[in-house]
Each structure stands twice: as structure tokens, then as C-alpha cells.
Amino acid sequence: MPEAPVWTLEPKWDGWRCQIHTAGGRVWSRHGTDLSAAFSDVAAAAVALPDAVLDGELVAVLDDGSGVAFDRLQSRAGRRGPRRGADFTVHVALFDVLAVGDTDWRPRPYAERRIELLRLLEDGPATLRAVPTTQDHGQALKWIGALAGVEGLVGKRTDGLYAAGLASGWVKWRERHTTEAVVIGVTGTTPAAQALVLGRPTGGRMRPVGVSLPLTQPVRLAVAPLLHAAGEELRELSGTVGGLPGAAPVRFWPVKLEVVVEIEVDHERLEFGRYRHRPRVRRVRGDLTPETLEEGH
Structure with a gap:
């Protein structure tokens, strides 16, 4: 900030x-x-x-x-x-x-x-x-926990002019949370665009909760050897479940439910059964299995 x-x-x-x-x-x-x-x-x-x-x-x-x-x-x-x-x-x-x-x-x-x-x-x-x-950092940070519904802070120059979109010059700081999810598929046609389809156990079954942001190279190299195909046909995931309201379905290659990853999200709880914004995959959790994840989130 x-x-x-x-x-x-x-x-x-x-x-x-x-x-x-x-x-x-x-x-x-x-x-x-x-x-x-x-x-x-x-x-x-x-x-x-x-x-x-x-x-x-x-x-x-x-x-x-x-x-x-x-x-x-x-x-x-x-x-x-x-x-x-x-x-x-x-x-x-x-x-x-x-x-x-x-x-x-x-x-x-x-x-x-x-x-x-x-x-x-x-x-x-x-x-x-x-x-x-406020110009007091301590006061601003207190708003995050004290005012329900505050998801972060916005910094603005007092001498700044109003400009639309990315030209605004505003600096946004968002509180982030970490949790775990199971890898249920892979999407993306090039290495730079590859992302994971993520799931969590709900109601006794594994349900898709989102599509990650494109993987960083270290994460991609760490997770790739651990994934095993679960069939030879592409499947489709609703664009809404992928955090993209109104978007076309996401096509992905399903994998066996074996790998748990740590993800970074901007809201701790699911919304309409999925994460509103695409999570960022931080690392593989080799110490966890899909069976160890608690239901609901």
C-alpha cells in the first residue's frame, strides 16, 4: 500500500x-x-x-x-x-x-x-x-476486520484526476485467504494458458468449485507428473462455475482425484457453489489426500 x-x-x-x-x-x-x-x-x-x-x-x-x-x-x-x-x-x-x-x-x-x-x-x-x-494505514487496516463486507482497500492520489478503467491510477489492495482443493481436471491449449479445474467434497461427492488462474511455471512443473488421466474424452464445465458468468463452457481433460493443491482466494466461502474469482494455485499439498478435506467451505 x-x-x-x-x-x-x-x-x-x-x-x-x-x-x-x-x-x-x-x-x-x-x-x-x-x-x-x-x-x-x-x-x-x-x-x-x-x-x-x-x-x-x-x-x-x-x-x-x-x-x-x-x-x-x-x-x-x-x-x-x-x-x-x-x-x-x-x-x-x-x-x-x-x-x-x-x-x-x-x-x-x-x-x-x-x-x-x-x-x-x-x-x-x-x-x-x-x-x-484516511491517510492512517493502521486505521485503514482495521476496516478490513471491523466493517463486514470490506474486502480490501483502495489508494488514491489526492492530486489525481478522474480517469476511467486502468488509467485511473488507483491502487487496490485485497485481503487474500488460502485453502485446499482437489485437482479434477486440466484446461488450456498452451503451457502459458494451462489452468486446473478444482473441486471440493460436498454432499458425499466431489463437486467442481472453480477454474484456477493460469499456472506459474514452477507450479506447472510440480503438479504435471502427479496427474493421471481419467478417460480420453474432454468434458465441459459451466462458464459460471468457472467464475465467468455468461461465458461459454470450459472444456477440460479429467484427471484421477489424487492431487490436493493449496489455493489463494479472495473470499473464504463459496458463492453459489463456486469461487466468484478464479483462485491462484500456490503449491502442491503432498501431505494431504482428497479424503482428508472436510466437506463444505
Whole structure:
């Protein structure tokens, strides 16, 4: 994480990135999808703010006070607003200003945009709030454990201009976790693209939980001699199980369930039966067998 005084840190929430157009009460995804109907409660709340374009994160705050739940946001897909009996409320953690009225604020320094964001949200709806910021590393790290739903930190230069995508200059730091998984297959047509299909025991059987990132050369050389083919035909894995919603199925060569690997994930628990983001394989766990892994995760 950056430590120079010119940097400020804020929590990275586990939600959906969004852009809010307050004047028209519109909510857009980072890919340009109009979410205004599905999040009509957010759109209605945004109208109470001054005319502006704001950048933030949709988060599902559980009513029991236990934190936020990413999977609840998906329950809004295809719906028009809140569902009767839902156990959460959608909030927006706002962190930037792109425009105010007809004025483009993107060329202005982040420090100025932050002040304007706080002004715009003053006395606004309780579900639309600015993320906290700090230049104290100790305070920022405490957010990881103390605020449920914070999956990491984002560093921003106080003198930085607003830029889209990879040009933003933001530095992201994500908390990582390690666990074990069984190798159930291999995918990838070239050595540089080879990845492992991973499984975990659930309900008395081995179920696929994800596809790893491409293997590093040391890991590939260590795991290859240990794998033995389980048939001569390619199999298919749903793109969603592979952590790629909407993607084509992943074709892979099945292997015998003999090898356990240590993997690095950004969420300890499975989501919809798989890891949301592709795990990184760290090493072979020769001291473990598939039978030693506990069910569930």
C-alpha cells in the first residue's frame, strides 16, 4: 500500500460498481447496463440529491446487522425494485464525483472532488453515503476486520484526476485467504494458458468449485507428473462455475482425484457453489489426500 502523504485510503466494498445520475434518478452498471428498474429504491433516493453524476458501489446491507451480502444483489436481477420480505436494504457507498450540473469535475484533483462529494451528500438520504477515507494505514487496516463486507482497500492520489478503467491510477489492495482443493481436471491449449479445474467434497461427492488462474511455471512443473488421466474424452464445465458468468463452457481433460493443491482466494466461502474469482494455485499439498478435506467451505 502507498505510504506517501499524497495518498489517501478508503475501504473497498463487496458490491456492484455503479454510476448514479441524480437528476433523472438513473442507476448504471460499470458496463453500461441500466439498473434503474432493479434498484428503483436507489434511483428514487438519488432524486433527492443535487444534480450530479456520482461513482460508487451498490451494497446489500443485511437487516440483522451482520454486514453486507454480495449474493443478495443478484436477487434483484430481472425484478423491479425491492422484493417483499427481503432481509436486506440496498445502500450506495459513494466515492467520487464526475459532474455537477453541466460542469465536468473529472479534470479536478481528487481532494477537491472529495470535498464536493461530501457537500452533495450533506443531509441526503441515509442509504446514499460517502465512503470513509484516511491517510492512517493502521486505521485503514482495521476496516478490513471491523466493517463486514470490506474486502480490501483502495489508494488514491489526492492530486489525481478522474480517469476511467486502468488509467485511473488507483491502487487496490485485497485481503487474500488460502485453502485446499482437489485437482479434477486440466484446461488450456498452451503451457502459458494451462489452468486446473478444482473441486471440493460436498454432499458425499466431489463437486467442481472453480477454474484456477493460469499456472506459474514452477507450479506447472510440480503438479504435471502427479496427474493421471481419467478417460480420453474432454468434458465441459459451466462458464459460471468457472467464475465467468455468461461465458461459454470450459472444456477440460479429467484427471484421477489424487492431487490436493493449496489455493489463494479472495473470499473464504463459496458463492453459489463456486469461487466468484478464479483462485491462484500456490503449491502442491503432498501431505494431504482428497479424503482428508472436510466437506463444505
